[in-house]
Every structure is written in structure tokens, then in C-alpha cells.
Amino acid sequence: MKKRALTALVAARQKMINAKKAEAENRLVAAFAMPDIRDAHAEFVKTSFACGMSGTGRDMAENAHAKYIAALAAHGYAESDFEFVPACPICGDTGIAGGKPCKCAEAEYVAYLKRECGLQDRALPRFENIDVQRVKNLEQRADLQKIMGWLKAYSAKLPNVKYKTLALLGGTGTGKTTLAGAVALATVERGRSALFLSAYELNSLFLKCHTSPIAQRDGILTPVTEADLLVIDDLGTEPILRNVTLEYLLVLLEERLRAGKSTVITSNLSMKELMARYQERICSRLSERGTSQIFCLKGDDLRR
Ligand SMILES: [Zn+2]
Incomplete structure (x- = not known):
């Protein structure tokens, strides 16, 4: 890209x-x-x-x-x-x-990079425009502010970061997707490649790769493998396709970790629920000591 x-x-x-x-x-x-x-x-x-x-x-x-x-x-x-x-x-x-x-x-390069990463048509937020003062619950506001500061610093240091896999977990409307989007946008604006895909879109790519003739498979997953940052939004909302979803997700996470690329996932599911759905090998990639960081966003639905 x-x-x-x-x-x-x-x-x-x-x-x-x-x-x-x-x-x-x-x-x-x-x-x-x-x-x-x-x-x-x-x-x-x-x-x-x-x-x-x-x-x-x-x-x-x-x-x-x-x-x-x-x-x-x-x-x-x-x-x-x-x-x-x-x-x-x-x-x-x-x-x-x-x-x-x-x-x-x-600035021109960033505009082209945004286009190549498919971020041009996704209305991703800037950290600067996320208004935490809107959060009425003070404890929730403080938490969000802290996580936001951490993620902002993270995207500024990328790819020289210790934690390669981040999981933002929490209920609907707690700001996970907004924060992950801001990480992606900030990354591209620093001239690094970033993709922002819903788990559903990523799953469709897996399926496309899986059902393509071997000779045509090359390249289908290249962008998601090679992007400096990959956001997988709303993990758990995609259908689990036999021989596809779990298998490809595991290989992708391992391949990205091995190459030192950063992956951010967001999910409404708890770690326990993720474990039941994605099994141990995938979950251990998300929670590995030293390379992974889990953030739990608690509180009210901010979209209400
Ligand atoms: Zn010049």
C-alpha cells in the first residue's frame, strides 16, 4: 500500500x-x-x-x-x-x-496512502475531535481519557511499540470502535499503512481467499498481512465459517505478530466469551503477556 x-x-x-x-x-x-x-x-x-x-x-x-x-x-x-x-x-x-x-x-502522500488503505470513505475520527467531556459518568470519562492517551501515544510510536496486539473490549457504545478508528487514522497520517475492517469484512476476505483457485489466492490477503496496523472491528459479530474463520484468523494473527505488525481488535465479547468462541490458540494471541494489551471499556452506552 x-x-x-x-x-x-x-x-x-x-x-x-x-x-x-x-x-x-x-x-x-x-x-x-x-x-x-x-x-x-x-x-x-x-x-x-x-x-x-x-x-x-x-x-x-x-x-x-x-x-x-x-x-x-x-x-x-x-x-x-x-x-x-x-x-x-x-x-x-x-x-x-x-x-x-x-x-x-x-500531505499528498498521506492522501494517496489513505486511498490505498481504503480509509478515504470511512469517516474515522481524529483523537483531537473525540470529546470526552460528553461522557457524563466521571469514572467512565477518566477511564476513557486514560485509554485514549495511551492509544494516541501508541500510534505516534508505531511500529516501534512493545505491544503488537491490542484488544479493546466492552459493551455497545463504550467508544471502542471510535478509539480504534482514531488509531488507524493517526497511523496513516504519519505515513504508515493502516487498514480498518469489520470482522465481517475480514471474514469475507478469508472466504474469498479460501474459495479462490490456488493461483489466484496470492494477493487477496496481502494487504491485511502487510499493513503496519490492522484494526479488526467488532470481532464476534461475523459468522463462524467452518475451516475458514478460526483457521485464517489464527494464521493472520500469528503472521502479523511474527512480522512485528500491530493488530487492534475490538469486541463486545468478554475474554471468557472470546475464549468460548475462538478457542485457546487465538485467545492466547490476544492476551499474550509481553506482546498483548487488553483494555476493558466499562460504562454506559455513549451513543444514547
Ligand atoms: Zn520536495
Whole structure:
């Protein structure tokens, strides 16, 4: 996803550079359609050539150059109008410097990355816009604030984080999905890839992979395997498909853990209920000491 975003950025920048070069070229053609500009330029070329050959007549050449500049100015042109001058001295407007997005192109890169991650059409919240003051229960507010602070710091450090698997558990409307969404958005805005999928959507991907001919399977699960951050929202609401749901989920969680990628799951189920539904091997990935962190969000439904 990061590679595709970078490719899109470079292509867009190249298109812009080509357009600017074409504009400069068109201005040159238009200016040189003016006889006085054309004549003044011819005179300048003639005198500077003679000066170069003989080493004398520098004054004449400079004089001819000044006349050429004046002829341009009379029609509203300057010499620099005819060449492409990049706005960014670091990347020459290509958007890429040292194999990475240039500073001047960070916002553009994030926009492409958001598109590649499929986050563009998901209205994910920013941490800054989550209004904890709306939570009337003071204990619930304090808890939420604490968890939010932890997650905000987490997304800022990614991928250099100790806990690779996070589980946000709690009843309906306690803010799990909002927080997980904010982690995903903050991650992408820092130039890392992040996917936000409901457990149902992820399950559909598993099924698609499972029912595709072997040769076509490659690539179906690549994004969910390779994303720097994967959010699996509402685990427990998807149907359990035999030979698919549990099997693929376990492999995915293990593969991501092995590769040092972060996974955030949210669920209405308690750890005990998750254990009954997903069995021990999956649950131990979610609750492993040292690599996993579980947050229990208690309290009232905040959407009411
Ligand atoms: Zn640049």
C-alpha cells in the first residue's frame, strides 16, 4: 500500500512537472511570435557569439542582452518564464527524496496512502475531535481519557511499540470502535499503512481467499498481512465459517505478530466469551503477556 501510494505520488508530480514544462514552452513560442522580441534575441545571440569568439565586445553583448530583456518586459515576459524552475530544491518537485516522500509532498502522500488503505470513505475520527467531556459518568470519562492517551501515544510510536496486539473490549457504545478508528487514522497520517475492517469484512476476505483457485489466492490477503496496523472491528459479530474463520484468523494473527505488525481488535465479547468462541490458540494471541494489551471499556452506552 505504501509502495502504491508512493507510485501514485510520483506519477502525479511528474504529470505536474510535464505540464509546467509545456506551459513554459508555450510561453516561449508565444513570446517569440513578437518580431521585436525575436529581433532583440537574434541580436543578443549574434553579439554574444562574436564576443565569445573574439574575446572583445563584451559591452555590446551585455547591451544587446539588456535590450532583449526590455523587449520581453514590454510584452509582460521575463527570461525565467521560459524555463521550468522547481519550487522544491530538495526533490526538484518530483515528490521523492532518498526513496521516501519529500517533506514538500507529505500531505499528498498521506492522501494517496489513505486511498490505498481504503480509509478515504470511512469517516474515522481524529483523537483531537473525540470529546470526552460528553461522557457524563466521571469514572467512565477518566477511564476513557486514560485509554485514549495511551492509544494516541501508541500510534505516534508505531511500529516501534512493545505491544503488537491490542484488544479493546466492552459493551455497545463504550467508544471502542471510535478509539480504534482514531488509531488507524493517526497511523496513516504519519505515513504508515493502516487498514480498518469489520470482522465481517475480514471474514469475507478469508472466504474469498479460501474459495479462490490456488493461483489466484496470492494477493487477496496481502494487504491485511502487510499493513503496519490492522484494526479488526467488532470481532464476534461475523459468522463462524467452518475451516475458514478460526483457521485464517489464527494464521493472520500469528503472521502479523511474527512480522512485528500491530493488530487492534475490538469486541463486545468478554475474554471468557472470546475464549468460548475462538478457542485457546487465538485467545492466547490476544492476551499474550509481553506482546498483548487488553483494555476493558466499562460504562454506559455513549451513543444514547
Ligand atoms: Zn520536495
